[in-house]
Amino acid sequence: MGGLQKKKYESGSATNYISRNKARKKLSLSLADFRRLCILKGIYPHEPKHKKKVNKGSTAPRTFYLLKDIRFLLHEPIVGKFREYKIFVRKLRKAYGKAEWSGVQRMKENKPAYKLDHIIKERYPTFIDAVRDVDDALSMCFLFSTFARTGKCHVQTIQLCRRLGVEWMNYIITSRSLRKVFLSIKGIYYQAEVLGQTITWIIPYQFAHDHPTDVDYRVMATFTELYTTLLGFVNFRLYQTLNLVYPPKLDGQGEFSLKSECEEDYALESESYSEKLAALSASLARTVPSVEDEEAELDHFPAEGEDLEKMETREKMELEQNKQKKLFEGLKFFLNREVPRESLAFVIRCFGGEVSWDKSLCIGSTYDETDETITHHIVDRPTIDKQYINRYYIQPQWVYDCVNGKILLPVEEYFLGVTLPPHLSPFVEESEGDYVPPEKLKLLALQKGEKPQAEEDEEEEEEEEDDEDDEEEDDQSEDEDEAEDEASLAEMEEKRAQGKSLSVKVTPGKVKPENRMRTEQEEKAEEKRLAIMMMKKREKYLYDKIMFGKKRHVREVSLLRNSSILYAFF
């Protein structure tokens, strides 16, 4: 065999990957800057297929980046900005040391700043890509907007996050694209469908944060920097699609009502305006005056076979969705002061309801508690002193359950002081063999239009009837038993009368009932067992693993079912 001997690790996967330290040296950045760059540019480590080959024979745990990714970072203009910033910091420190205050002032004014617009454009070449990835951005912005304006991060960031969050919520309200809400112990999950993309985000409950010490806020701040930019551009574009003015403005009525209201409470007009926007009670101004409720009706195409079926299902879905969008239309809500105002106002307005609250609670309330036309009063306390007759006093869970159930649920289970029915996650989609909680079954029945109460009664009656039948049957069987006993007794007596008889006895042969189905099944099972014996080792391993998972799932489901039955009794 001729030719030069190939050296190891000079081609193939070893050259496609680069370790983090090497990458950092190649870019000549500090670790913090490298981290920031990775976050902003969305560069993440890759797990090589053959780690040992890439790691040059060593099995030490090491993170690897794609060499192409790192090369791609080399031409990033932001790297230059990082360096500039580094130089700026050095200069500033020097000026401080020399007590050149005018120099310090000048330098501070010329602090190098960078923009992330091009990065956003590059990471998300199309708008849909950006919308698809907006989940984390939303969650982060909503978290940052709840931070106190002291320490931890810049006040501007917090304000910006708040502004973007409010803009987003206003968009969701105007486009009515909220689909699901879930009250979890962590916070409130919302799921919206924007331009065909399902977007889920979580907002923590309104409490002061106990800031943990083992969290690196610089990393979070870098992410937020990126996310605010992304969210800003996404909001701009979304507002454009709805012909709304960006930055959002209240429409004529809202503006008027604002002016009339408590002007003197806020020092700055801009502040009061943003507060008013955040109240989520008024609609937004549009660039083009909107035509009232133009319903995009689906065009009917001549279709056959499967297409027809698909079309029908699509139409059905569309109808259902439209119905859901108008879930609270015509209902007037009033929020008591102890309920989470923002969340409820957001959800109710998303489904077309009218909502108001006490004037002292927040700016932007539209009507008083004394309004006679209020249909639902949301209260989260055991009792309330003064009650109006013509409205329902309900607990907040009703609103969320209605949204998830896509129908107006009966209010009886949600009255004040009543033990609430469990709040189920709308995100769980049970496939076959999964455990379905009984409450979900009830809800499904309700959605189909059956009346639960009557049904239950009927069932009970049926059960009673069944019981009676059983009893009758028991009687019958007892009678039969008695008859049999008598017969056997007679036989015994006969035997005794015969006295000693031959020990060998010919008993009539019994025909074994051949259960064809069963034998067939057994045959099949044995066939399968034999085939499993012939499996290859690797496939057998995989098969065992899958079967193990399946069995575990079945076990868990049965455990849940058993415990639910147990709870139903007690």
Next chain:
Amino acid sequence: ILDNTEYLYKMCVFESFPIQSRQKQKKLLHTGMSKFTLILTSLNLQVLDKCKIFSSVSLLVFITFSVRSQDIRNTVGNIPMEWYKDYPHIGYDLDGKKLFKPIRNKDELDEFLDKMENPDYWRTVQDKMTGADIRLSDEQVDLVHRLQQGKFGDVNFNEYEPAIDFFSNEVMIHPVTNRPQDKRSFIPSLIEKEKVGKLVHAIKMGWIKPRRPKETTPQYYDLWAKEDPNSILGRHKMHVPAPKMKLPGHEESYNPPPEYLMSEEERLAWEQQDPEDRKLSFLPQKFACLRAVPAYSRFIHERFERCLDLYLCPRQRKMRVNVNPEDLIPKLPKPKDLQPFPTTQSLVYRGHSSLVRSISVSPSGQWLVSGSDDCTVRFWEVSTARCLKTVEVGGAVKGVAWNPNPSICLVAVSYDDTVVLLNPGLGDRLVCTASDQLISSYEEPEEVKDQLVQWAVAEGEGHEQGHRLILKHPKAVRQVTWHGKGDYLACVMPDNGSSLQVVIHQVSKRRTQNPFRKNKGLVQCVSFHPIRPYFFVATQRYVRVYNLIKQELTKKLMANCKWISSMAIHPGGDNVICGSYDCRLAWFDLDLSTKPYKVLRHHKKALRSVAYHRHYPLFASGSDDGSVIVCHGMVYNDLLQNPLIVPVKVLKGHTITHDLGVLDVTFHPTQPWVFSSGSDGTVRLFT
């Protein structure tokens, strides 16, 4: 005096302060003078005493004069005066002559008297430099007092003079100084002009730009105005989008169904688990109303972890195994289509009281012989399970083998170190007598060789029972096997490393030969090739195939298992199966390779025995787990097609005693039936 004063001024001032501005000089002169005076005062108190002039200037003048007239100054300078303690002089005057210490003859008493009598004693001090006594004047005493009290030396000095604020906000009519303004205040500065000129030039050239107003809020615009729907980033070929966060289930609800809440035990177990191992990262909780729900303490943590996952977690595109487990099961021909094969247990041959080690079927298929540890050999009729004959032998029977030649009725039985050839006398009488005659017709050869094995003819009672020939071996015999023609008989005497482990007997000539000069390893079993003159020897890990005519090793099969227990050869002669104690069954295709074509791990425990059917494409394996597995093993005549192996039936019937299950299996020569003998003392027939 005044002129002199002027002169002095200049002299001392210019000497001490070389060149300064005039005003500063004056100032310094003023302060310096007073200091100078003080020094002088302290030094020349004697001189000062005589002087009546009070102003500092005149004092100074006077000092100079007086010094000139009567100069007794010591010139040693500022040194510790005790250096002159032991000398009569105390220093030198200006002319370099010794200054002698004044004569001091006062003793303590004189001192005391002086103190008592002299009214000026208290104001008399000794000059250290000259050693003379000096009486301080009133002024001097006064001065000392003032200095002691921390006051200024000058009586006339007023330290609380009213301050005059010259540079106040009140504009005076006249300037503070009458100095005319400088010329430079009227002429534009050249340096400044140059600087401004440079700046103007820089602005003109565009080097300096006016400061742009700072943008405090970010500006948003339509970023995707000109988006290309097909644009994909070059680097995104390997892009793995971050997975979305898992959506919450029912257990995360603030008011979950009760079955999702953890019981006390589950909660304890949860708390004891490592946070990484937990299935849920939180404890499900139930709150009566929304108002009672507290803040989630790990919210920021979870967000942070998500951030870390996004930028720190290595991503890998994993092909999720989304296979239907049913698809993994290989598609084999249905056992139904591969019939006939034994399916049910139809007969049980009971009679032995101990393990049945070995069984064998007569070539006609009518009789079955079994050898057991209870020192008996039993002959059974296959179709009825009746024991026709029981022959007692002198030890636990290790192996039985029916002669495969249908024209001879002989059974080889091995126990201890003996192999007995039995004629059971069953079946066709002609055949029995023919085989008896065959044995008795043996004629002793002329030259008697020394044989390894003693051949003896059974006589007396033994003969009655059917014993015909008795072969005494040097070692215990474990296995006996016949050649297909029925003349040769091979015996195995396992003994590690010994040269005598396998012997081949020729019955017609009563001759014994040891085919191998040396045996490698422990021989487990041997077998003759059914057609060709080959001989298979299975040691612990290998099967060696010898050519008996050429007397050489043809092949060495590697079984890939720890310890071979049994071996069987396909009637076609090209395939071998080996059972091993590590639960494997290896199928060798001799044409393909020396490695197993297939290894089957069907049994749960050690395999004890394997067997091929003579006509049907079946083979069976018996194991310690008490089961016999019958497989369809089709060997095609077409060399290109590999054998087809399909397990068709698991036969169970034997009970496991002493951790042993099935000890031997064998097929019926013509029917698709399989016999198995077990440790429970039974032989079973499966049809």
